[in-house]
Amino acid sequence: MKFIDLVKKRKSLRTYLDKPIPRQDLLSCIEAARLAPSACNAQPWKFLIIDDKDTIKSLVKDICHTIYSFNKFIGEASALVIVISQKEGFLRKAAGKIKGTNYYLIDIGIACQHLALQAQELGIGSCWIGWFDEKKLKKNLKLPKKNKIDTIMSLGYDKSIMAKSKIRKPINEIYSFYQK
Numbered sequence: 001m002k003f004i005d006l007v008k009k010r011k012s013l014r015t016y017l018d019k020p021i022p023r024q025d026l027l028s029c030i031e032a033a034r035l036a037p038s039a040c041n042a043q044p045w046k047f048l049i050i051d052d053k054d055t056i057k058s059l060v061k062d063i064c065h066t067i068y069s070f071n072k073f074i075g076e077a078s079a080l081v082i083v084i085s086q087k088e089g090f091l092r093k094a095a096g097k098i099k100g101t102n103y104y105l106i107d108i109g110i111a112c113q114h115l116a117l118q119a120q121e122l123g124i125g126s127c128w129i130g131w132f133d134e135k136k137l138k139k140n141l142k143l144p145k146k147n148k149i150d151t152i153m154s155l156g157y158d159k160s161i162m163a164k165s166k167i168r169k170p171i172n173e174i175y176s177f178y179q180k
């Protein structure tokens with residue numbers, strides 16, 4: 001598949017078939033994330049994969065309550081990848097402060113999109129999840145309080161037969177060529 005076609009094909013998937021993802025495929029997604037670039041090559045990520053249906057269900061019940069409930073659909077996903085950001089080293093932290101840029105979030109973003117595109121190539125849909133009860137997630141998974149978890153990637157096979165269109169701004173609204 002051409003790269004642009006893969007990019008067009010990837011859409012947030014929110015309905016999942018009850019079908020496990022082979023661990024080899026999950027590892028291919030992690031490998032794609034591993035190869036992502038990062039500022040100072042810091043690779044500030046760890047990926048915790050949950051592919052047991054019962055564990056997913058009970059975790060999602062815990063972290064997608066009340067104000068987070070519109071993300072309950074991830075309880076049906078075949079796998080969740082919990083993206084654990086690693087502590088910033090002194091240099092990166094200082095550079096980020098001076099520049100006013102949160103480099104680790106850029107890094108995590110690229111890695112997760114590598115993961116999502118690799119999944120898509122394998123016929124696995126995904127959805128970025130940024131809205132969940134992070135405290136409860138850490139408690140449930142017994143992760144240290146100091147860990148930062150900004151996003152979860154849900155993964156699964158498409159249940160719906162309807163093709164979803166992409167809603168995007170037109171290209172002429174988002175670019176310009178610099179003129180001297």
Ligand SMILES: Cc1cc2nc3c(=O)[nH]c(=O)nc-3n(C[C@H](O)[C@H](O)[C@H](O)COP(=O)(O)O)c2cc1C
Nearest residue numbers: 010011012013071127128129130131132151166167
């Ligand atoms: C950082 C980030 C956080 C997101 N959080 C959520 C979320 O909590 N729940 C959800 O259903 N979709 C979430 N999304 C998916 C976006 O809504 C989706 O990517 C956007 O609407 C574009 O649609 P598409 O992915 O189908 O192209 C998130 C996406 C990103 C990049």
